[in-house]
Amino acid sequence: MQFPPSDLHTRRAFLRRSGQLALTGTALPFALNLVAIGEAAAFNAPSGDYKALVCVFLYGGNDYANTVITYDDPSYNQYSTIRGGGAGQTAGGIALAKSALTPTLLAPTVVPQDALGQNRQYALHPSMTGLANLFNNGHAAVQLNVGPLVAPLTRAEYNNSNHTLYPRPPQLFSHNDQQSIWQSSSPEGSKVGWGGNMGDLVLQNSLNTSSIFTCMSVSGNAVFLSGDTALQYQVSTNGAIKIKPATDATVYGSASVRSTIEAFLRDSRVHKMENEYNAVTARALNAESSVTAALALTPPSTVFPTDGLGPQLKMVARLINGRAQLGARRQVFFVSIGGFDLHDNLVSLQSVLMDRVSKAMTAFYDATVEVGIADKVTAFTASDFGRTLASNGDGSDHGWGSHHLVVGGAVNGKAFYGVPPPVSVSDVKDGGGNYLPENAWHVGQGRLLPRTSSDQYAATLAKWFGVTDAEMPSVLPKIVNFGTAAGRPDYPTDLGFMQ
Template sequence: MHLIDPKGHSRRAFLQRSSALALAGTAMPFALNLSAMSEAAAQSATDYKALVCVFLFGGNDYANTVITYDDDSYNKYSTIRVPQASGGVAIAKDAALAATLLSPTVPLAGGRQYALHPQMTQLAGLFNTEGNVAVQLNVGPLVVPLSRALYNNSNKKLYPQPPKLFSHNDQQSTWQSSSPEGSTIGWGGNIGDLVLNQNSNSLFTCMSVSGNAVFLSGDSALQYQVSTGGAVRISSVSSASSASLFGSSTVKSAMQLLTQQARGHKLENEYNKVTKRAVDAEGSVTTAIQSAYPAGTFPTTGLGNQLAMVARLIRGRGTLGSKRQVFFVSMGGFDLHDNLIANQPGLMKQLSDAMAAFHRQMALEGMGDKVTAFTASDFGRTLASNGDGSDHGWGNHHFVVGGAVKGKAIYGSPQVVSIDNTSTSAGYEGHVGQGRLIPTTSVDQYGATLAKWFGVPDADLPAILPNLRNFGGSLVVNGTTYNYPKDVGFMMPA
């Protein structure tokens, strides 16, 4: 296998090349993979497309989200995690779990089956009935394909690993950007850098409904933050707020003039330019989002409210002058070292209900195939229980939702359900201890699949995704072949 060292690509070269070379850190994660793809895709864009990152802060537990269901695999899962009735965290194989059993169009090899968490009825229904959900098994940061033996190999130049695995802050940053904690540029922001000219008002290219996120930080693109109620106003100068300030319309007029007029002093002038831009942007967003959706359109949860605002911003894309947008929303609470059984169900229901409602509303507005939402998280967790929860892991299962998704399908390599540390066991090579999955799909592959949906030609992918050159082949482990296609296949052609 010919390895590409991402450090050999400089960020300066990436910014200078019109064909969009991506640079990176030690591991080219999803973050920077997608940061480069949009230049080739959007320079001649005449339609609208949006990506919506749904980040699950804390590291979602994969084993109780996409639950192995066939008898052999389920029995192993239940033995390892111990049934709830016996004080463990294994979800019972009962009618509730049967209700979320996934029925892919093409059954998985070996009779493998999966069900979603019993509270994820909406996403399960969207998968089975409408076919607009894909499940990507065991995806995570990789520089090269790895087995446990290769992970333990001392030659880290030949078998490099993503940095600072199992750390919350570092892996959150790795998924959102090119590097561990301390990174200042994210893949969403880099997309913004490359598509600014496609939007008549570049300020609305990268939008967060979840506060500040490195995901949306670019070199030129500014991260525009809104709340679930809309644009954030500077009340003392906003024309949309009260007509007076301190009981005086004269004071308000004076404040508007003082904070927005051109100044001779360079720093004062820049400060006023920022203020004026904020005031103008707030007015544009307020006009664009129009009225709220009728009650019942979205669940009134944290994520539901965030996605409702994203939908309103997409609905107002014409007013905002946008053809390409990247959004960030999030949920917290997934760091369940304990209380997994008590706390995860509510989180799973919130995620499922909100993502399903968001897609169905986009479809009603004729935008279902123009908007793709996907999940990301710090990492997966251990298959082994610590008694009342699970600990930090690596690979994780994720969802991709949208009308352009080749849904009703499960992608990736089903994992061997095992925590066995015996080197001759069937599951040994698939984890690095306690069932911490070694990803069998890299974020580069994940990114390449989305890149092609954005319209990036195959010939441009190696330049945009340097680590993608390390994939496209296969890895044979103890007689089992694991394939690493450059395009995982869950998106329709551009």
């Protein structure tokens, strides 16, 4: 196994990053990773080129088995039996009725085969008709059984007590830790990701006019952080977050309050911290003006849902529409929706959530078509983890691997990527003490053991975005443990779902 080189940045740079993090409050480590990809891609972008990545994070750990649902009779019957519906075709327990899946049945160009050589069929959740149509029209793909891995791992290796020889991601099945690991390769408390390092390395050569608009969050609980010099920018669903006294004349009763504040900020101060504070405030004012100007353009006419992800993705569409005003040729956006920790009421509550995700992502794709840049924008889902295939009575419990969707005009759509996992919760072994093949793909109760790492998933997106193979280990440190160079061509660093 290989390990990435040590951080070449100075201790001063590290302390400066940590200080920035502390000043902002709660931080979302994925911001660092996205800055890395964004800044690296901007460095390599050819003249006139534009691309955007949009991460749709499903907080709480989405239930994979009722999102991308096995449909062929043998697998469906097994799924239904395990989830409490019996071996029939009707709903029961937390199993969905097969008859409800017909409108969202997926028709891939190539029929996927599982590890046992069996042909498999899948349907999306019945509430996801929009995304099912995008898949069947070639504009979306499904990445099967993806999740955090330090290196390729079998179930027997997972059970081995030698975690040095067979490392596993720390704090598995923990919400906060797995959110952080998905997003920064480190458990909760991570202050630095690969974005900070990569942003510092390439910012001086960035092709974005302003690095502050490379990575933008429209999720209220996300703070995008960067490195020593690379920055992030957060907006609300209503636009730029303003400094109230500088933008609202009614606060001090004077229309010239903004110009007065700006003049004050330009004055030099003896204390270095005062100067730095002034610089940050001035930058915020200038950024707010740029975002407001970008949003003043005629927005796409596509109708978005007014709840859930809808307003966030509508704002992303408007910001992309104003990319020229923002001086951006590479951008990464973060949006999110919560509520997926469904230990109870899985069937009823997930239906509402999947409806919101599908309608918002479908509207967003339609807006990129309207603007004429569908092949330049890719949206993808991520989540804390998948959940157990086994039912706990009215829901499912914390798991590991999951299935995710990638949407956009540059997606090699109408296809499944990765290997379909057999449908099993059994722990039965053969006479030699080895797990039966159908039982080797989970780690108990149908918790999927990822067959694709989140680093492979991210690397495929990053490569399309413009990050070179040489830069990739700086962006995704654990990618060195996968692919041909690591002696694991069965875990490729390019999964193939992007053109």
